[in-house]
Amino acid sequence: MGPAQDSLARFRARTRWKPLEYIFWCLPILAYFAFPGNYLLLTQIAITGLFAVSLDLIFGYAGIISLGHAAFFGVGAYTVGLLGSHGWGDPLLGLVLGAVFAGIIGFFSSFLLLRGNDLSRLMVTLGVALMIYELANKLTNITGGVDGMPGIEIKPILGLFDFDLYGKTGYIYSVVVLFLLFWVARRLVHSPFGQSLRGIRQNALRMPALGVPVNRRLVKIYTIGAAYAGVAGALLAQTNQFVSLDVLGFQRSADLLLILILGGAGHLYGGLIGAIAYVLLHYFLSDMNPEYWLFWLGLILVLIVLFARGGILGTAKAWVRSSHQRAQSRNPTEMSQ
Secondary structure (H helix, E strand, O other): OOHHHHHHHHHHHHHOOOHHHHHHHHHHHHHHHHOOOOHHHHHHHHHHHHHHHHHHHHHHHOOOOOOOOHHHHHHHHHHHHHHHHOOOOOHHHHHHHHHHHHHHHHHHHHHHHOOOOHHHHHHHHHHHHHHHHHHHHHOHHHHOHHHOEOOOOOOOEOOOEOOOOOOHHHHHHHHHHHHHHHHHHHHHHOOHHHHHHHHHHHOOOOHHHHOOOHHHHHHHHHHHHHHHHHHHHHHHHHHHOOEOHHHHOHHHHHHHHHHHHHHOOOOOHHHHHHHHHHHHHHHHHHHHOOOOHHHHHHHHHHHHHHHOOOHHHHHHHHHHHHHHHHHHHHHHHHHHO
16 A cells, blocks of 8 residues: 555544544433433533534634634524514524524635734734624614513424423534534545645645645635534524623633633534533532632633643543553563563
């Protein structure tokens, strides 16, 4: 087997689903039966996980750091709110239009990102988010302003499954949407397109020599990430049946970056693991110490940065890799003896 065929074989092996992945996706089913009184919390984890995947696509794979990703999340949420308040509360229609409108804003704002370095990109994403936030705040006749949009009417899913007060339907619905979009994202990052994004993140100046249109790839992935965030926002609005300015707030974007740092950027599953860890830490720490829970969360994040810079998943992968290398280095020695 030649070097090219060997590289292709290794690439195909990485794209196959591994046993741990199947186990991971059995956890939502287990949680459904193990925690029957916490469907709303589990739904929040699923939605936050999808939101984290949307940022991981542009930050973990393309290297575009953003402090305004909540803008797309909010666009998706307000799209569902406006549809529901005007009698167009079909859930699937809300998801599609939430993704479309968030993707359109992501597409047009992506051209601003191509003109600068990381710091200017950071400021552009923050500026776009602040403008959309203020628009939602001022257009009270449309968005409700600081009072939000209560009483959004969401119709049954496929005309069959109503959203119940306990959150059962909302949880199953959110997990199914999360899994389908994660499957698409996984195929995307393991495709040649995804590999070119990794190359752009590592060295954008050399990629044109390989025939990769860098700017076009960045625009595409930023648009896709925005559409994913729009779906996450739409899910939140549908399951809560309420939209407020909080969905566009800077705090939501900052929390999302913390989630990726916690779980590990550039792995897809890192966003999901970070979302699980962050939401559960928020839930239990705020319950134990409502006034000072942020102190303990900050302490945990500082410890992760100091001792686990790759996040939970990145550190675990590095540990497994080093253990495997140590085992391989011991085998020749044992055989020689």
